[in-house]
Amino acid sequence: MSGRRLILEALSFELVMTVIAVIALVIIIAPSLVVLIVSFTSGFSLRFPPPGYSLRWYVELWNAWQLHFAAKNSLIVALWATGLSVVLGVAAALAISRSQTLSARLLDSLFMSPLVLPALAFGLAALMLFSLVGLPVSPLTLVIGHTVVCVPYVVRNSVAALAQLEPTLLESSAVLGASRLYTFRRIVLPLIRPGIIAGAFIAFMSSFDNVPVSLFLRDAATDMLPIRMWQDLEGKLDVTIAALSGVLIIATVALVAVMERVTGLSRRLTS
Amino acid sequence: MGAAPASRDVTSYGMGLAAPLALFFLLFFVAPLLQLLWLSLHNDTAGLHWGLGQYLHFLTDPFSLGVLGSTLLLGAEVTAVCLVLGFPIAWLYQRVGPRLQTIIILIVLLPLLTSVVVRTFAWIVILGRQGIINATLQSLGIIDTPLKLLYTQFGVVIALAQVQMPLMTLPLITALGRIDPNLDDASCSLGAGSWRTFFRIVLPLSLPGVIAGCTLTYAAAITAFITQSLVGGGQMLFMPMYLYQQASTLQNWPFAAAISIIFLLAVLAVVSVFTTLGRLSRGYGWA
Numbered sequence: 001m002s003g004r005r006l007i008l009e010a011l012s013f014e015l016v017m018t019v020i021a022v023i024a025l026v027i028i029i030a031p032s033l034v035v036l037i038v039s040f041t042s043g044f045s046l047r048f049p050p051p052g053y054s055l056r057w058y059v060e061l062w063n064a065w066q067l068h069f070a071a072k073n074s075l076i077v078a079l080w081a082t083g084l085s086v087v088l089g090v091a092a093a094l095a096i097s098r099s100q101t102l103s104a105r106l107l108d109s110l111f112m113s114p115l116v117l118p119a120l121a122f123g124l125a126a127l128m129l130f131s132l133v134g135l136p137v138s139p140l141t142l143v144i145g146h147t148v149v150c151v152p153y154v155v156r157n158s159v160a161a162l163a164q165l166e167p168t169l170l171e172s173s174a175v176l177g178a179s180r181l182y183t184f185r186r187i188v189l190p191l192i193r194p195g196i197i198a199g200a201f202i203a204f205m206s207s208f209d210n211v212p213v214s215l216f217l218r219d220a221a222t223d224m225l226p227i228r229m230w231q232d233l234e235g236k237l238d239v240t241i242a243a244l245s246g247v248l249i250i251a252t253v254a255l256v257a258v259m260e261r262v263t264g265l266s267r268r269l270t271s
Numbered sequence: 272m273g274a275a276p277a278s279r280d281v282t283s284y285g286m287g288l289a290a291p292l293a294l295f296f297l298l299f300f301v302a303p304l305l306q307l308l309w310l311s312l313h314n315d316t317a318g319l320h321w322g323l324g325q326y327l328h329f330l331t332d333p334f335s336l337g338v339l340g341s342t343l344l345l346g347a348e349v350t351a352v353c354l355v356l357g358f359p360i361a362w363l364y365q366r367v368g369p370r371l372q373t374i375i376i377l378i379v380l381l382p383l384l385t386s387v388v389v390r391t392f393a394w395i396v397i398l399g400r401q402g403i404i405n406a407t408l409q410s411l412g413i414i415d416t417p418l419k420l421l422y423t424q425f426g427v428v429i430a431l432a433q434v435q436m437p438l439m440t441l442p443l444i445t446a447l448g449r450i451d452p453n454l455d456d457a458s459c460s461l462g463a464g465s466w467r468t469f470f471r472i473v474l475p476l477s478l479p480g481v482i483a484g485c486t487l488t489y490a491a492a493i494t495a496f497i498t499q500s501l502v503g504g505g506q507m508l509f510m511p512m513y514l515y516q517q518a519s520t521l522q523n524w525p526f527a528a529a530i531s532i533i534f535l536l537a538v539l540a541v542v543s544v545f546t547t548l549g550r551l552s553r554g555y556g557w558a
Contacts, residue, residue: 006464013465021359025378027433031393032385034403038396046396048403088292095289098282107289110296116486116542118494120511121531124518125303128310128528148300151292167282174281183281202384209386211497215515229388230497237395245389252385256377266376270444 032249039239039246046237057243064240070228077139077214077224078207081146085203088147089154090196094188096155097162112156114149119212122148127216137219145213150203154196157268161195162188194263201259205252304535311528318525325529335513335530342493342510343537345427349492350485352432353439357484360436361443362473376444383437391498394430395421398502422504430502435491439484446480447473478552486545490538510534 034048039057041050061067092111096104114122126145127137135141165188173183214224232238259265314324329335364375382390397403398420405417420426450473458468474481496511503509514534518527 006459006462009464009466010459013469017359017362020356021363024356024360024436025375027356027429028382028436029378031390031397031433032381034396035389035393045401046399047401048396048406088295092289092292094284095286098284099286101286103286104289107293110301111292114300116490116538118511118531118534118538120494120496120514121307121535122300122303124514124527124531125307126299128524129299129303129306132306144299148296155292170282180281205384209388211387212494212511215496216518226386226388226497229386229392230501233388233392233395233501237399241392242396245386245392248386248389252381256380256384260373260377266373266380269380269441270376270448 035242035245036249039242041239041242044239046239046242057239058246060240061243061247064244066223067225067228067240067244070223070225073139073218073222074208074225077142077146077222078204080139080143081150081207082200082204084143084147085151085154086196086200089151089199089203090158093155093158093162097159098167108155108159112152115152119149119210120215123213123216126213130217137217137222139222141217142214142222142224145217146207146210149210149213150207153202153206154199157195157199157202158192160268161192165191195268198259198263198265198268201255201263201265205255307528307531310525311532313525316523316525325526326533328526329529329533338508338510338513339533339537341507342534343541345424345431345499345509346489346493346541348424348428349431349435350439350489352428353436353488354481354485356432357436357439357443358481360440361447361480364444365447379437379440382434387434387495387497388501390434391430391501394426394433394498394502398426398430421502422506424507427499427503427507431492431495431498434495434498435488438487438491442480442483442487443477444480446477446483450476475552479549482545482549482552486542486549489541489545493538510537 038046038048038050040053040055041047042052042054042056043050089111092107096108096111123145126141126148130137130141169187169191170183173187174180178186209226210224211226211230214227218224218227229241229244232241256265310318311325312321312323314320314322360375360379364372367375395402399405400417400419400421402420404420405414408414409417454472454476455468458472459465463471493509494511496515499507499509500512510530511534514527514530517523517530
């Protein structure tokens with residue numbers, strides 16, 4: 001094969017791959033930008049580009065008490081579910097991370113299974129169980145349900161962080177006379193903290209955004225934000241929802257930036 | 272050290288620490304699913320008569336089978352689109368400097384962390400009758416009447432592909448990062464063109480990542496309740512909405528339970544097919 005043909009081929013290959021990659025990145029980013037721009041419209045419809053710009057729908061959002069109520073519920077449930085996930089998940093990660101036994105691997109599969117099983121089926125199952133034992137739908141049932149689907153993120157990130165921990169550090173600490181608890185508090189915990197924080201962050205975001213489990217485990221008194229938004233959108237296309245989406249997108253970008261600084265989030269998810 | 276009993280091993284922790292989460296999962300994950308299975312094996316709503324009636328009903332009903340079939344097909348279409356668009360992103364990621372790498376990762380991560388309702392809502396704005404695509408095509412004079420994009424299979428596939436893209440791209444980036452760059456050069460210096468090197472060297476070696484990405488994308492796409500229902504609209508029915516309607520609106524719990532179990536088994540079957548392929552591909556990768 002001639003050298004010129006190879007160069008032409010290399011150029012065609014790079015061109016095709018780069019063009020597709022750029023198109024894909026635009027497709028990924030475009031929807032968020034579109035919503036952000038539309039949310040500043042001065043009109044009543046979701047036309048793009050908007051006829052003019054104003055903050056009126058953000059002002060409208062300020063008075064939307066139903067959305068405030070749902071957002072508060074979602075926030076409370078997400079905080080409790082994240083807390084519970086961290087306590088249960090980090091303890092489990094310590095137990096299974098260095099063990100090669102069959103039981104450790106089985107437990108690992110069990111703890112990861114909510115990631116692939118349909119969450120809607122689990123939501124229905126949980127509702128059936130709670131109604132069988134007479135536990136009424138409440139923030140408590142929501143926290144329990146969310147913890148099941150959020151804990152895998154904490155376990156996975158903690159296990160990954162523990163895998164990078166040098167065992168010799170623990171041995172040195174013990175040789176120098178530190179107790180196990182002291183070693184955990186002063187050596188293990190600080191070293192795996194970024195992994196735990198990254199896992200907790202993803203668990204929090206997925207709880208705050210959870211629909212399939214909340215759908216079955218909430219009632220009018222525990223209205224959740226994503227469900228409220230979904231139901232509003234099924235009825236009509238509301239520009240207030242665009243403003244709320246704008247707030248959520250900006251908050252997400254800000255949180256991701258902070259997490260990138262604190263935990264190196266992007267490296268954690270690709271290694 | 273050899274004489275020290277296992278309990279003195281300071282580098283590992285006892286399995287007891289996993290007990291609280293294991294107990295939590297038994298009570299609130301395994302038990303509910305078992306109860307779901309138990310209820311699905313009853314012919315009446317009250318759960319008094321045992322039988323396979325619910326499953327027979329589903330498997331002999333062309334409507335139900337159609338819903339299952341279109342859901343599985345939807346997953347395949349979304350996975351294919353994600354693979355075709357996601358692979359070049361992962362490839363580009365390995366080609367650029369660290370600063371651009373972080374930007375690419377953050378772009379890829381953004382949909383993963385933005386609310387799914389927000390992402391789906393954006394697609395309604397883009398695909399609607401007065402949406403960006405229709406408005407652009409009309410102002411360019413390419414079409415006279417707006418195209419129907421929302422409430423179509425095409426709309427659902429493209430919206431789901433965007434929503435699930437990180438699940439495909441992240442494992443691919445990891446897999447491509449593990450391939451020795453020298454192999455690329457070796458193949459080229461032996462006279463293979465870039466396309467041939469890609470299909471004969473890079474793609475086979477990245478198969479574990481491709482399979483991991485496909486598994487996650489497929490499972491997420493067929494269970495994506497919100498995007499399916501909002502972009503698909505009332506005309507298109509997929510398994511999650513079918514399940515929800517039977518359980519919530521019609522209160523037919525045993526049938527909803529049977530739908531759940533069939534849906535669960537379908538997901539598990541697809542995941543295990545992908546896992547088997549993954550095991551085979553690792554053998555291929557090392558060969």
